[in-house]
Amino acid sequence: MTEQENLTAGAPAGDQAPPLLQARRLSKNFGSKAALHDVDIELPRGRIVGLLGPNGSGKTTLLKLACGLITPSAGELRINGMQPCVATKNAVAYLPDKCYLNDWMRVQDLIQMFGDFYTDFDAARARQLVQDLQISERARLKTLSKGNQEKIQLILVMCRRAELYLLDEPIGGVDPAAREYIIRTILGNYQENATVLLSTHLIQDVETILDDVIFLREGAVYLQSGVDTLREQSGKSLDALFREVFRC
């Protein structure tokens, strides 16, 4: 397949704008274990969506499928109507739950690298955010603390003007002060018309910023709803509802 073909792989015909992210009967097996099964999801634009579920519920698997880092066992996942390809990678900013940067590189090299590959990357904004953290741009990533490494990674991802932000456990494993910084950075930098899909099991910290939620349980969608509607219907906070649904 040529690069041009790859850019538009699986693009739909017609003028109607497709959903930003759409999964149909999406399943992923690892050996005999089903990590996701028959997942149907549709994400519109301009929403902050919480992908909530306990450990092992399939959150990371779903995000990795959306990035094309793993391939579905069955069903399909489309972004802007296309299966994961070069064009969807241009539209998606992904923050994994682990450090994916070359740790021997300096912060300034990483900013340069993102600028080289992503046309929507705002390097000036990234430099400003790094400066705000009082981190030297000349510092090598491996010399920074784990918390600062995660912040640099978040800055690089959020300084893209992407259509869809996929953030995998961005506040997991950091102290409450760092959580606040991360949430502030997410809210202050994402594009208004973009959608943020944020996976976490720390509901209390993100409850106030979410528009919609998707509950994943044992690889299947348990519920998908607007947060306000859910609160009205259940008469409970999202955190209380989560604890009830996922009680061990």
Next chain:
Amino acid sequence: MLGKLIAYEFRATARYFLPIYAALLLVSLLSGLLDASSQYGMPLMQAILVFSYTLLALALGVITLVVIITRFYRNLLGQEGYLMFTLPVTVDQNILAKLLPAFVWLVGSILLLCLCMVLLIDWQLFLDLFDVSAWQLQMGWQGVLGAVSVLLGLILLMLAQILFAYMCMAIGQRFNVHKFIASVAIYLGLSLVLQIGLILTITIAGTVARDPLAWLMTCFLATSENMQLILFCLFWVGGAFLCCLVPYLITRMQLKNHLNLA
């Protein structure tokens, strides 16, 4: 995008190769100069330099091998793969951006070892290389064709070796656990199967025809010497190209359709 990927790959790998290249050149130059300037020689110093050269040459061999493998494995199939496979680049670009720098370093290391050997053994031989008047080109087109084909085939076979390792790692990454061990096992297993296959082919060819090459030429009606030369070059280069193409396509298919980053 391919150019940018290659540039970043060279930056990532140069920090391993350049210091050892510099050290090797320095030791060889010192040794050569010492040998050329001293009429009676300085045996102890010479011995130390030759020993250093041997150690450095061994280290270069190990580093070349390790870097070629680990750059593909860690940067594409390890955690860094999360970045490489979310960049807006194609799978082909990701593979080529690993393959071409790996090939350049491999050839660079071989050429540098040869150059250092010349400097170490006979300084004059190195100077003679620049004496253009001593060059004698007495080859006809047959000689040129033969030399170019042999060189091209050797280049392709070197690429094939790298691609074969890539292919085994690309298949090994499909395992959910012990991916690297699986990759090594696939490499050893496939190497064994290919060697047995090659030995069997040669044995069978030797049984069917007394002179298999001549028999092959007759099959293609290559009766004249020139035709036989052309056919031989085609077989050699074509075979080497196939040795590259097959593992490349398998690697591409694995990374495109069966990527399984843990």
